[in-house]
Amino acid sequence: MVPNVFALAKLMNVSEDESQLFAIARQGLGSACWSLFGGFVKWIMGKEDDGSDSLAVQLVNEKHWEDLFIIIAVSKECLEKVTQTISFLAQPRESHLLLLAEG
Template identity: 85%
Template sequence: MNVSEDESQLSTIARQGSGSACRSLFGGFVKWIMGKEDDGSDSLAVQLVDEKHWEDLFIIIVVSKECLEKVKQYIFLLNHENLTCFCLRERCRGIELQSFWVCVHVIFGHDTQANLEMSFGCSQTMTLGRD
């Protein structure tokens, strides 16, 4: 890119466009750090491993209509400003963080036999994921 800023700083600028833009500056596996500032100044991407780390890995993502609805419900739960149960909101965020670390373990371990099932069970009355 022939610029003096490091790529994480550039990802902060790219994030003003979109989350995908900030992750696209890197190859390989990248984590987007959402940040807390309203202006997005602390939102950036960090490369976990480069594209040569696992050259024979190909990822195909298929999203079914049923899965998409559950993801939308989950995102609504995390973002709903009127969510009265602080514990529920934090539990959902904890599940999200735990799932991330499972994925990191699989990436660094080249675990080709991994069977990752993302299930978001946020409460007994509303289970997001497999029944």
């Protein structure tokens, strides 16, 4: 659900600024503020306990590497070792909400 914060905000015409959307995204996962941008994003964790100085900076947009393809091959032996991180990273492409927001 965390990567869908921006998609939901766009879909529902939410008018909050980026700092408020960052705060919403961080409630699910501290580093989730990267999900508010497409492309290549750097997360700046910050030092405040409440996460108020945590932010994301878009380094290049999603069209920067239009011809880039990533292929991940998982062998049967390591199938059970897929980490939560890899599963989490696969979620944005599977979300119908993101497809609606892009369209």
